Amino acid sequence: MNRTLNFNKPWILQRADPYVYKHKDGQYYFTASLPSYDAVVLRKASTLEGLQEAEEVTVWEKHETGIMGAHIWAPELHxxxxxxYIxxxxxxxDDIWAIRPYVLECADEDPLTGTWxxxxxxxxxDNDVFSFEGFSLDATVFESRGRHYYVWAEKVGVGRQISNLYIGEMESPFKLKSQQVMLTTPDYDWERAGFWVNxxxxxxxxxxxxxxxxSASDTGINYCMGMLTADEDSDLLDPGSWKKERLPVMQTDESYGIYGPGHNSFTKDEEGNDIMVYHARIKKEIAGNPxxxxxxxxxxxxxNWNHNGRPVFGF
Structure with a gap:
């Protein structure tokens, strides 16, 4: 029951970019970036609380040479x-900053014991010569009106590059059907602290x-969350269908001791309530590169949901 959960406190330690998926059989799966950035791990439990102490299984490890050989970041299980798919x-x-998006597939019933x-x-x-040719990461997948969409971040520009968010309709779980469409670029000051990042x-x-x-800005205490909203009946590949919030919906709050909240996912608890899973720090000072x-x-x-049917993010 969700009353046993301790909200807005460390839940699973040292796991950034957390992702929780609730399967059709009610089982919960957890994955995240490891501090070592060298593998993909999964946990499984029948409750959100159970994920905290569940065994963590390594299902894939980085390559020793070539692609997929460094900075293994932000896995998601779908x-x-x-x-x-992960x-x-x-x-x-040989080029640790040549970040690109990759896909793993498992046809077995249990992703923790199956073959990836x-x-x-x-x-x-086929006609897109731009997507995934530069620094690309943080992909998520969602379904709407029978279509599947892939949303990701990719850096563009010369010199100090800018990270934008793009969307494309999917042809298969590992290929896009449509050309990329930019959803948002760092327009505001709160998206430009340290780096210009969405x-x-x-x-x-x-x-x-x-x-x-x-998420926006650098990965330290400036990290924060913005939001876009679209009608599900609209053309989701039309940037005009999405409305961007002028201010962050969640950011550092020293009064609660939460610093740099961001890179979240969404799930539901056992009672059907909407739950956000996110990472944050509990100390203001950071030694070295965050x-x-x-x-x-x-x-x-x-x-929580307000009277206008919009999500409320609050500590």
Whole structure:
């Protein structure tokens, strides 16, 4: 029962970019970035509380050479067309910042014990010469009106590049059908602290609307969350269908001791309540590069809904 959960406190330690998937049989699955950035792990439990102490199983490890050989980031587990898929980003062992999105597939019933095969880099549409050619990461997948969409972050520009969010309709679990469409670029000051970044998309649906949260700025205490909203009946590949919030929907709050909240996912508890899974720090001071400081902890937040049917994110 969700009353046993301790919201907005460290739930699973040192697990950044947390992702929870609730399967059709009611089982919960958890994955996240490891501080070592060298493998993909999964946990399984019948409750959200149970994930906290569940055995963590390594289902895939980075390559020693070449692609998928460094910076294994932000895995997500999805169940599509009767198979399991893990979407993650990885660098090249010989060029660690050559980050690209990759796909793993498992046809077995249990993704923790099944065999995972590499499907390679996510495929762009046949007429798309832009997608996944630069620094690309943080992919998520969602379904709407019988169509599946892939949303990801990709850097563009010259010099110090900018990370934007893009969307494309999927032809298969490992290939896009449509050309990329940009959903958002860092327009505001709160998206430009340290780096100009929009990344870490996550989708929450309710009453015919799609709420797409994303993370902004550098990975330290400036990290925060923005949000886009679209009508589920609209053309989701039309940027005009999405309305962007002027201000962040969640950010550092020293009074609660939560610093740099972001890179979230959404699930439901055993009672059907909407739950956000996110990472945050509990200390303001960070020693060294925040990307390699391990103390980003997975946390849970109960999502409330206001009278306008919009999600409320609050500590």
């Amino acid at each position: 169940y599509l067309q009767g198979k399991w 979407y993650f980003a990885g660098g090249n062992a 095969i590499e499907k390679g880099k996510m495929g762009s549409a 990344e870490g998309p996550a989708v929450l649906k309710k009453d015919g609307r799609i709420f797409l949260t994303y 990307l390699y400081e391990p103390n980003r902890h997975a946390m849970l937040m109960r999502i």
